[in-house]
Amino acid sequence: MELQQLTNGLRTWQNRREWFFNREHTDTYEQWYEGRYKRAEIWQKKIIGSLVKKDPRIKSLLEFGCGTTRFTRWWHEIGIEATGGDISPFMLGQAIHLFPGDLVLADSHYMPFKDHTFDALAFITTFEYYRNPVMVVREAARVAKYGIVFGMMNRNSTKVVRRRTQQLFGKNPFYITARFYTPAALIKVIDKALQGRNYTIEWTCTGLPKWFPVQQWSVPFGDFFGLYVKFNDQQ
Numbered sequence: 001m002e003l004q005q006l007t008n009g010l011r012t013w014q015n016r017r018e019w020f021f022n023r024e025h026t027d028t029y030e031q032w033y034e035g036r037y038k039r040a041e042i043w044q045k046k047i048i049g050s051l052v053k054k055d056p057r058i059k060s061l062l063e064f065g066c067g068t069t070r071f072t073r074w075w076h077e078i079g080i081e082a083t084g085g086d087i088s089p090f091m092l093g094q095a096i097h098l099f100p101g102d103l104v105l106a107d108s109h110y111m112p113f114k115d116h117t118f119d120a121l122a123f124i125t126t127f128e129y130y131r132n133p134v135m136v137v138r139e140a141a142r143v144a145k146y147g148i149v150f151g152m153m154n155r156n157s158t159k160v161v162r163r164r165t166q167q168l169f170g171k172n173p174f175y176i177t178a179r180f181y182t183p184a185a186l187i188k189v190i191d192k193a194l195q196g197r198n199y200t201i202e203w204t205c206t207g208l209p210k211w212f213p214v215q216q217w218s219v220p221f222g223d224f225f226g227l228y229v230k231f232n233d234q235q
Contacts, residue, residue, distance in 0.1 A: 058120045065108065071124045137194065
């Protein structure tokens with residue numbers, strides 16, 4: 001009975017079941033990026049890197065919701081020392097074999113770090129799952145000194161319609177609890193969370209069809225967008 005209760009507890013967070021507490025899904029997570037999502041990953045890293053490298057103050061970074069560290073392992077390629085954090089022990093159980101840096105098991109709403117421990121904090125395709133996003137942004141702004149990085153699944157995408165349709169037929173469980181944002185919707189959350197702070201925001205979209213003449217633009221349409229909040233009140 002105790003083992004069953006522990007297993008049930010690991011499947012629940014924010015009073016709901018989440019796919020990243022299911023070994024059936026977490027054990028195959030890396031395979032997604034090695035297959036059909038490989039091209040998408042390349043462009044996602046391009047736009048995120050282009051945003052963050054505009055702020056030369058960023059030398060260290062905490063990526064929360066790091067999963068198996070697919071992106072966490074990449075930050076060093078653009079000169080940033082990364083640490084990973086996640087709520088899922090199943091994800092981190094794989095991460096420790098793939099990532100040589102530091103990892104922490106923790107809740108994004110209560111990060112176990114002192115103020116300004118890192119130069120920046122990143123959320124890559126994980127912010128969509130937070131029930132209290134304002135609280136998470138405020139916690140990120142406490143831990144990060146110079147900025148917050150977001151890599152987001154865009155609500156302005158035909159894939160969102162496909163995902164929701166699949167759910168109606170009992171398929172694609174990965175987005176049942178996800179809230180999809182547009183750049184404008186995310187900025188509203190950020191503005192509410194960071195009242196009184198001096199910051200600027202820059203974003204760009206990608207995830208466009210192969211045949212499209214551009215693969216990155218400043219129009220709020222595409223499967224994915226990157227957004228960087230730069231704090232101007234810190235030196």
